[in-house]
Amino acid sequence: MASIWEYANPRKFIRTTDVVLPWVTAAAVLCLVGGLIWGFFFTPEDYRQGSTVKIIYLHVPSALMAINGWLMMLAASLIWIVRRHHVSALAARAAAPVGATMTLIALITGAIWGQPMWGTWWAWDPRLTSFLILFLFYLGYMALWAAIENDDTAADLTSVLCLVGSVFALLSRYAVNFWNQGLHQGATLSMDKQENIADIFWYPLLVCMAGFILLFLALVLLRTRTEIRARRMRALLARERLG
């Protein structure tokens, strides 16, 4: 059986994703379109929240990928630190704009949902605040990559930043449990059927979450391929300049 480290070879990664990417993209489009149509058009209003409950199909999956996107970057950064595989550092770099967009979607949909339900767009609540800090970490991470010319140095420094930012990624998930205060409710989803949301909302939400996970994966694969090519191009241009 092939070792997972074979995919750290850029050529092998591009060859493999040539085959995998169209399938992941097709599955992402199918789940996203199917889940959002199901949730928007074919689910009832909630007896307390009215039609605003339909925002859940965007808010929960994007928040899920905001946190897990950073955790994926953490795993890739650790691989870079320990094994010095360039593809893993470039995958972390590729994931950052996708994770930042997911965080922004979670913040925007949360504000739009919060206004009619809480009477305010924003509150300095533990979960909201930790999510805002996570978004700022995403921006800082991307800025640091862009600011450093040497790829290996940039990968080293951004990996350290990623380790620090992981505290806020985890805080944004568990802030409600830690501080037990603020406007934001606890976890929407639960393994306990009594606490979990009703099945009529849960099933389309599951499809939407699958869609967001697959969209994240497809975009990270596409952007990692781009980063691999951009890195090769920078190396070739540097060789040209040296003569």
Next chain:
Amino acid sequence: MMPDLGKYAGAVLSAYGASLGLIVVLVAASLWRARRVKAQLAAVEARRSEGTPQ
């Protein structure tokens, strides 16, 4: 076909509009950069192979 969203129609539609807009921009930017970098790399590699003695 459009569900009756009642008094929250503005909130629901703006949440969907903003989110789908951001996703479209992200996908378009990713595809645009992928094509641009691929073409640039091909040009650099072609220049290199032309300059390499056979």
